Amino acid sequence: MKQDYTIPRGALDGVEAFVRVAERRSFRQAAADLDITPSAISQAVRALEARVGVALFTRTTRSVGLTEAGQRFLEQARPAFDAIVSATAAARELGAKPSGLLRLTVPRSVVQIILQPVLASFSARYPDVVVEVVASEELADLARDGFDAGIRMGEFIDPDMVALRLTPPLRLAMLASPDYLARCGHPATPADLANHSCVRIRRSNGTVAPWRVLEADGPHDLAVTGSMIVNDMPTMLSAALGGAGLAQLPAPLAAEQLASGQLVEVLADYAASSPGLFIYFPSRAQVMPKLRAFIDHMKAYAQEALLN
Template sequence: MTHPSHSRPSLTDLTAFVAVATHRSFRRAADELGMAPSTLSHAMRALEERMGLRLLNRTTRSVSPTEAGFQLLDQLQPALAALDDALDSVAGFRGHVAGTVRVNAPRLAAALLVRAVLPLMAQRFPDVAVDIVVEGRLVDIVSGGFDAGVRLVDSIPKDMIAVPLAQPVRFICVAAPDYLARAGIPKTPDELTRHRCIGHRLPGGKLYRWDFARAGQGMTVDTAGAVVLDDEELMVDAAVQGLGIAYVVDLAAAPALEAGQLRKVLSAWMPAAETMAVYYPGHRAVPPALRAFLDVVRETVRG
């Protein structure tokens, strides 16, 4: 490819390249950037001409970075994030922070935000509104119009920046003392087939499979739910009522465990703890309201 000059590409073109390379789609990147796909495609060809490199492989149905494109993307993402930080660091000189932060989160994470983050937000940034949409399924926060999402770290797309929300959470098996007195205490996951189990239906319709691990060996159990629910707090309530064994996040069961309404079982078989995090696109400018929200999240974790 010939190149008429080696003039430095504009920040606008580089930001547009990161959007295209991340989304692997001119249409989705154009929607995010607020321009026509044809205009964006022309800008990317002009960028390649200016740099004397092919950065994107194009077919009629897809677009993906070349080897040079991947290397440029890896370097640009942290550089753009650092630039956003620099701009946000002086935002306070314009006056107080205001705006709305839209967050997509499962119910348990939303409860954590309400208890730990929102009171501090109201105190520090009273003109920032936090709009939380509770949703169990993993959504595309960019196309959904959200500023941020909350999920377990392993579920967060790799092109997102994650900020830990709370101490690591652990899945546990719990049951009411009276249920265990009637049905016995399972010693291994295999014994769950002889117990009543409270199933967890995922947003897509499938039942959640129970994962276990011991001495580095993992195993999964498909439980036949005597009761099937799609809400973790209701699963805890069902276990408290003696309806069977539930497989839930420790945060959800903590109050009932402390009150003696539930007991842990199969503790030696439970998988390692996982981290829940707030995540947001790494290739977009971070608005002051979102930056304020993320700062409060970091402070609550440190505290």
């Protein structure tokens, strides 16, 4: 049988007044502590006694004492009241300065592109914040799954989210290993991709993403084929390095491999762009100091260093 755990209306009213009077043994001194009138604190205690159904204090013109019922009420109510005060202080502290657990959901590629270089400096600056990074291609429900925020490419963020830009649009480079290009040749136009093995990525909704190319009349989505489908960009990068085929990736993700010659860009004149990376969360009103500090730290890093 389902039990009813609903707190009766007004059940907690007057408890603080009762505890203060019990401590002070004085309505006047308790009223001064709470910055209210003696009449107001007396009314609060009388209302509590009426709900409990028994007198909690013995009152004379000279003193105030606890009845047996009042002593028993104090013994059980005081620890609960202290716990509420402590919980309130803890919650208020989270709202006053960057502290607590900050949970983020990000794709694996984002960890390398933008998180890995900045997490150490953020932790050093905000030692009271514990950052938990859940790297997954799945689009999490932030509220349901207990995340403070997520980081994604702009095209994958729901329109009801608040999204703040972290990077400029990211160039989508088409690249391959020198070994693959020696075996299969260089494509000269996007139409030539039909004759190449292209590593593709399956989105979290189950669809295989097309490649985006920039033609004279603007960007176009192009269906490509190949012998490998992956579910994240780091795996696509590894496949390209291994010579499995051509890959299309945000240029910052492959910057090191391009600079070292492990990968070669092709069709550079046809490279399109993604909207870039955004941090997103449900509501501006729900931004705690820990998240605000992280956003500001991330934006400063991205503007200064990401695409230099």
